[in-house]
Amino acid sequence: MSQSLSNEQLIDIANEFGTPVYVYHAEKITEQFQKLQEAFKASNARFFYASKALTNINILKHIRSIGCDVDCSSINEVKMAVHAGFERQNILYTSNGIAFSEIEEAVALGVNINIDSLSNLEKFGKKYGHSYPVGIRLRPNIMAGGNLKISTGHEKSKFGIPVDQLEKILELVEQHNLFICGLHVHTGSEIKDVSVFMKVAEIFFDLVPHFPELAYLDLGGGFKVPYKEEEEGTNVPLLGEEVAKFMQKVKETYPHDFEVWFEPGKFIVSECCYFITQVNVIKQSGSTTFAGVNSGFNHLIRPMFYESYHRIINISNPDAPKHTYTVTGNICETDTFAADRQIAEIHEGDLLAFYNAGAYGYEMGSNYNSRFKPAQVLVIKEKPHLIGRRDVWEDLLRNQVEISL
Numbered sequence: 001m002s003q004s005l006s007n008e009q010l011i012d013i014a015n016e017f018g019t020p021v022y023v024y025h026a027e028k029i030t031e032q033f034q035k036l037q038e039a040f041k042a043s044n045a046r047f048f049y050a051s052k053a054l055t056n057i058n059i060l061k062h063i064r065s066i067g068c069d070v071d072c073s074s075i076n077e078v079k080m081a082v083h084a085g086f087e088r089q090n091i092l093y094t095s096n097g098i099a100f101s102e103i104e105e106a107v108a109l110g111v112n113i114n115i116d117s118l119s120n121l122e123k124f125g126k127k128y129g130h131s132y133p134v135g136i137r138l139r140p141n142i143m144a145g146g147n148l149k150i151s152t153g154h155e156k157s158k159f160g161i162p163v164d165q166l167e168k169i170l171e172l173v174e175q176h177n178l179f180i181c182g183l184h185v186h187t188g189s190e191i192k193d194v195s196v197f198m199k200v201a202e203i204f205f206d207l208v209p210h211f212p213e214l215a216y217l218d219l220g221g222g223f224k225v226p227y228k229e230e231e232e233g234t235n236v237p238l239l240g241e242e243v244a245k246f247m248q249k250v251k252e253t254y255p256h257d258f259e260v261w262f263e264p265g266k267f268i269v270s271e272c273c274y275f276i277t278q279v280n281v282i283k284q285s286g287s288t289t290f291a292g293v294n295s296g297f298n299h300l301i302r303p304m305f306y307e308s309y310h311r312i313i314n315i316s317n318p319d320a321p322k323h324t325y326t327v328t329g330n331i332c333e334t335d336t337f338a339a340d341r342q343i344a345e346i347h348e349g350d351l352l353a354f355y356n357a358g359a360y361g362y363e364m365g366s367n368y369n370s371r372f373k374p375a376q377v378l379v380i381k382e383k384p385h386l387i388g389r390r391d392v393w394e395d396l397l398r399n400q401v402e403i404s405l
């Protein structure tokens with residue numbers, strides 16, 4: 001059975017730690033990682049958790065403890081991963097548009113690196129030549145992903161070196177005797193269609209002969225998770241089978257046994273988390289009933305930013321008859337969490353749990369409107385632990401420099 005937290009557990013946590021609060025469930029993270037291991041066991045697969053989805057140090061430590069590696073989007077995430085105890089060889093820095101100085105730092109730390117521009121590849125070649133293996137991040141010119149904001153592989157996307165610039169890549173490789181150890185593509189987020197991953201794989205297939213020192217093929221992240229009850233995510237077992245077949249073909253053709261790498265973010269942490277808010281006001285307005293909660297897009301920006309869907313359960317009153325509500329925040333801008341949604345009858349003071357809040361939830365939060373960022377709680381073996389305290393007044397002023405005026 002799938003791991004989840006009960007409404008009663010969530011209510012207890014809200015009572016103990018206050019709201020709004022992000023509640024994570026360690027065993028659910030483990031379950032998701034095990035699904036991946038199981039699906040890809042026929043391939044020589046490695047999984048690098050895309051830590052930008054959720055970087056709390058305790059989450060990182062848990063992920064390390066279950067044997068998952070880590071992918072980073074900034075040098076600070078790399079340092080966070082080191083801080084969490086990951087070995088250098090289990091850290092991957094997939095860069096995009098970064099200053100070369102960050103790549104130098106990453107080399108000094110000894111982590112794996114994927115480079116995403118000809119410019120940085122050239123600087124890398126000049127400085128390190130053949131002495132440090134490096135992967136290249138390619139852009140396959142494939143349109144995929146939940147929507148344009150989270151799509152990264154299409155031909156207008158800034159990410160990666162366009163595959164049609166292969167000749168330039170090869171010139172640089174030859175000129176500087178670069179040690180190209182990996183090829184990487186991340187086509188976007190919420191890719192349900194297995195064939196998108198396989199299209200990228202086919203692009204890799206044709207590129208392999210150009211890079212004799214290749215050790216890994218990195219298919220990126222972007223597995224879709226279900227948001228609605230009846231919805232399905234990426235068929236990971238099917239993807240596992242297709243990838244195994246593909247890797248077998250690669251092995252027979254070239255003959256070389258590559259590792260296949262993945263960088264799942266959402267898949268690992270989206271479903272492990274419930275964001276709990278409390279209803280401040282019920283407001284009737286024409287045909288709309290607003291349920292205004294003690295949060296806003298300062299705490300969970302995904303609905304306003306990507307039109308993402310989060311299931312909302314009235315955990316105080318789950319079995320009451322359903323009515324139609326528009327759930328909004330308390331920010332002085334439109335911040336709708338859900339419009340015209342069927343939810344069990346809501347009274348002021350009720351607790352609403354937002355599902356799928358683990359990935360890009362707390363992480364994209366801010367102090368907009370001078371509100372405190374929420375507390376974070378991690379449940380391990382039924383026991384809740386505070387892993388991020390709610391902001392206090394001093395936090396709002398901490399980085400401000402008061403000059404004499």
Ligand SMILES: *Cc1c(COP(=O)(O)O)cnc(C)c1O
Pocket residue numbers: 050052053071073094186188189190220221222223263264265266267359
């Ligand atoms: C964001 C990102 C991921 C993870 O994407 P998810 O949709 O969360 O799985 C993986 N790789 C790279 C390079 C990314 O930028």
